[in-house]
Amino acid sequence: MVAGPTPRGKLTGRLGPVIVIDNLTKRYGKRTAVRGLTCTVRSGRVTGFLGPNGAGKSTTLRMILGLTTPTAGSATIDGIEFRRLSRGLRHVGALLDAGDVHGGYTAAAHLGALARSNRIPRTRVAQVLREVGLADAARRRVGAFSLGMRQRLGIAAALLGDPPVLLFDEPFNGLDPAGVRWVRELFRRLAGQGRTVFVSSHLMSELEHTVDHLVVIGRGELVADESLAAFSARFGEEAVTVRTPDVAALARVLAAEDATVTVREQVLTVTGLAAERIGELALGHGILLHEVTTRTASLEEAFMRLTADRVEYAAGEVLR
Ligand SMILES: Nc1ncnc2c1ncn2[C@@H]1O[C@H](COP(=O)(O)OP(=O)(O)OP(=O)(O)O)[C@@H](O)[C@H]1O
Numbered sequence: 001m002v003a004g005p006t007p008r009g010k011l012t013g014r015l016g017p018v019i020v021i022d023n024l025t026k027r028y029g030k031r032t033a034v035r036g037l038t039c040t041v042r043s044g045r046v047t048g049f050l051g052p053n054g055a056g057k058s059t060t061l062r063m064i065l066g067l068t069t070p071t072a073g074s075a076t077i078d079g080i081e082f083r084r085l086s087r088g089l090r091h092v093g094a095l096l097d098a099g100d101v102h103g104g105y106t107a108a109a110h111l112g113a114l115a116r117s118n119r120i121p122r123t124r125v126a127q128v129l130r131e132v133g134l135a136d137a138a139r140r141r142v143g144a145f146s147l148g149m150r151q152r153l154g155i156a157a158a159l160l161g162d163p164p165v166l167l168f169d170e171p172f173n174g175l176d177p178a179g180v181r182w183v184r185e186l187f188r189r190l191a192g193q194g195r196t197v198f199v200s201s202h203l204m205s206e207l208e209h210t211v212d213h214l215v216v217i218g219r220g221e222l223v224a225d226e227s228l229a230a231f232s233a234r235f236g237e238e239a240v241t242v243r244t245p246d247v248a249a250l251a252r253v254l255a256a257e258d259a260t261v262t263v264r265e266q267v268l269t270v271t272g273l274a275a276e277r278i279g280e281l282a283l284g285h286g287i288l289l290h291e292v293t294t295r296t297a298s299l300e301e302a303f304m305r306l307t308a309d310r311v312e313y314a315a316g317e318v319l320r
Contacts, residue, residue, distance in 0.1 A: 018043045018165060018196040019064060023073035026059050026220075033059040035220040036073070041198045043164070046191045048211035048228075049200040052307050056220035057200040058096070061169050064198075065094055077165055089118040093158035094167040098150040098174070103143025107134055107153055110142060111160060120161050128156040133182070147174030155183070165196045172206045184210045204303040218307035235302030240275045242268040243291040250287050254278065260305055271297055271305070 019041035026034040034056040041047045051057050062068040064075040066083035077085060077092060085091045101110055111125040129135050132152040137145070142153065151174050158166055168187075172180050187210055191197045201207050207214070214231050216224040224231060244250045247266055254261045259273035270278060275294045282289050 019075065019077055019198060020079070021060070021064070021073075021075045024060065024063060024070055024075055025072040026056070026063060026068060027071045033220050034063070034070075034217075037217065037220070037222055038073075039215050039222060039225045041196055041215070042213070043196040044191060044194050045212035046187045046197045046199060046210055047213045047215060048207035049198055049215050049217070050204060050207060050303060051200075051202065051217040051223075053202055054219075055202075055217045055307070057202075057217065058169055059220075060217075061094070061096065061167050061198075061200060064167065065092065065096070067096075087118075087161075089114065089157075089161035089163060090120060091161070091163050092165040092167065093161055093163040094169075095151070095154035095158045095171055096167075096169050098147070098154040101142045101150065101153065103141060105142055106139050107142060107145075107156075108138040110153070111156060114157055114160055118161055124160055124162070128159045131159060132156040148176060148179050151175055152179070155186070164194070166190060166198070168197075168199045170200055170202070172201060172203075180206070204298075204300040208299050216303065216306060223306055231302070232299060235297065235299065235306070237271055237297055238274075238294055239297035239301060240270045240273065240278055241291065241293045241295065242270060242278060242289060244268070244282070244287055244289050246287050249285065250282060250289075253281050253285050253287070257281065262301065262304065262308075269297075269301060271301075 021037055021039050024034055024037040025032070037060060049057050059068060063070050064077070064082060066081060074081065082092060107129060108125055111128065112122060115122055115125055126135070126138070129138050132155050134149065134152050134156060137149060142150065145153065151171060155171060158168065171183055175183060187197050187199060191212070199207065199211065208228065211228055213227050214224060215222070242250065247263060247268060251261050251263055251268060254268070254270055254273060257273055260271045262269040275292045278292060279289065
């Protein structure tokens with residue numbers, strides 16, 4: 001059965017699998033962008049889709065929307081491939097690339113054209129422009145919009161058909177702190193109305209205050225698929241920040257003890273080893289320490305550790 005959109009804010013109360021990704025794979029020549037990805041994105045909650053740059057998030061979202069053809073596997077929405085869904089934007093709204101709008105159109109004309117081609121009432125245009133805070137910019141050309149305004153316009157387009165399923169690719173890009181807060185609240189509200197909200201980001205910090213559930217990928221493969229609470233319980237362990245003039249030597253010593261050591265801007269973040277033991281080891285090897293501080297590891301650090309060996313381009317270095 002297909003869950004149909006009902007009047008605004010009143011969706012069918014049905015909960016259950018909505019987007020089902022089954023063994024989804026995409027190869028571009030020798031490069032595998034997405035490899036055997038299997039997960040389910042459920043309704044009534046915000047699901048974060050997290051992965052480093054190049055992990056395959058956009059490719060996956062494009063396959064869900066039928067814009068990219070999978071090499072193998074499938075992605076369905078309520079059991080049906082997107083291209084076979086007849087209601088288009090009225091069933092699934094998506095923000096993929098906020099820059100992908102003709103700069104010569106006004107915001108209202110752009111949304112008006114989308115409304116026409118998807119048989120959405122024209123009255124929705126003014127409503128969504130108000131909802132995203134662009135009412136005053138309705139008659140301005142999109143070419144003159146800031147990145148943040150383009151993101152808002154992209155979100156307006158996703159909301160236009162009042163769809164029960166919403167996909168957002170990196171929606172926080174270019175937004176100022178007030179914009180980020182607004183998007184977070186919007187996502188929570190949409191999920192609270194029973195919609196399925198799937199949001200990609202390469203930064204845990206953007207998602208950790210917004211999502212109920214996390215799907216984490218690295219190099220196209222599933223790394224974690226669990227509630228934010230379960231992820232936090234699993235990874236919110238103690239971490240020790242260490243400053244030393246001899247970063248390389250200490251990192252080697254600690255890694256030999258089976259600690260996980262991340263080196264970033266000459267600061268070591270160590271998990272799996274207590275501060276006392278780090279001090280003893282440093283002393284034993286004649287390594288001077290400038291700072292040893294214990295704190296709870298951030299989820300961002302957990303995400304970085306989890307995907308460290310699956311990052312295409314890394315600035316920091318992780319030793320194990
Ligand atoms: N059309 C294409 N042709 C060839 N390779 C591609 C194509 N689209 C994506 N890729 C490659 O597939 C991999 C995954 O890219 P994708 O854009 O899906 O990642 P992403 O997680 O969305 O990254 P980002 O956060 O940087 O946007 C990358 O290595 C990318 O270079």
